[in-house]
Amino acid sequence: DQQVKQNSPSLSVQEGRISILNCDYTNSMFDYFLWYKKYPAEGPTFLISISSIKDKNEDGRFTVFLNKSAKHLSLHIVPSQPGDSAVYFCAASAYNAGNNRKLIWGLGTSLAVNP
Amino acid sequence: GAVVSQHPSWVICKSGTSVKIECRSLDFQATTMFWYRQFPKQSLMLMATSNEGSKATYEQGVEKDKFLINHASLTLSTLTVTSAHPEDSSFYICSAPRWAKDTQYFGPGTRLTVL
DSSP: OOOOOOOOOOOEETSSOOEEEEEEEOOOTEEEEEEEEOOSOOOOEEEEETTTTOOOEEEEEEEEEETTTTTTEEESSSOOOOOOGGEEEEEEEEOOTSEEEEEOOOOOOEEEEEE | OSSSEEESSSEEEEEEEEEEEEESSSOOOSSEEEEEEEEETTTTTEEEEEESSSSEOOOOOOOTTEEEEEEETTTTTEEEESSGGGGGGGEEEEEEEGGGGTEEEEEEOEEEEEE
16 A cells, blocks of 8 residues: 555756646654655665645745645656656655654656756 | 755665665755655655664554664664565665654665566
8 A cells, every 4th residue: 555656757848948747645753754766776866855733845946835624745746857867766754653753755757857 | 056965866776685765964964864766757755764772663554674774873874675575676865854854855866677
């Protein structure tokens, strides 16, 4: 059962335009959401996060929006650059049985930004 | 710069041998580290939570006798793949959370190929 879903496996965008990556979740216990960027054969790199008490967080070209009622979040990249081409993972955080925080990952969306 | 290192970055071994992968947090202490596995074109799969000074917590379906985890210090966790078989070939990634910054930092990953 996929608790964090990224329904678009891939996305292609023209350089300079906006990239919108979507993520849906099912577990209302999640209280923190994160986006990571990953290049092949490398570990993920943290991009931006948002607490469940907020509905928007912005950091430079990256903005994350959270709609708790819809259990949906999205990552906006504007303007998109060719160097943004990578796989983007959405992750949701909750405490596990051992009172440690655990990340639940989506399957990722491969973004291609075309020059 | 990197805050979590992994060693080795890639390893090729014969079937039946054991392989040890090290994960180090470089400028902070991590009482908890996570070990992930990633298959091609799939998401990150959490294998286990490594706890300093106590036993690791394994996710359902992960064989604890096959994937031995030792968290010997606040900056080092090791994953040993015992009696490796070709189906263990994968990309293994560790992470160390910095919950004060509400994120996890990932190592660069280790590519394991079992012949």
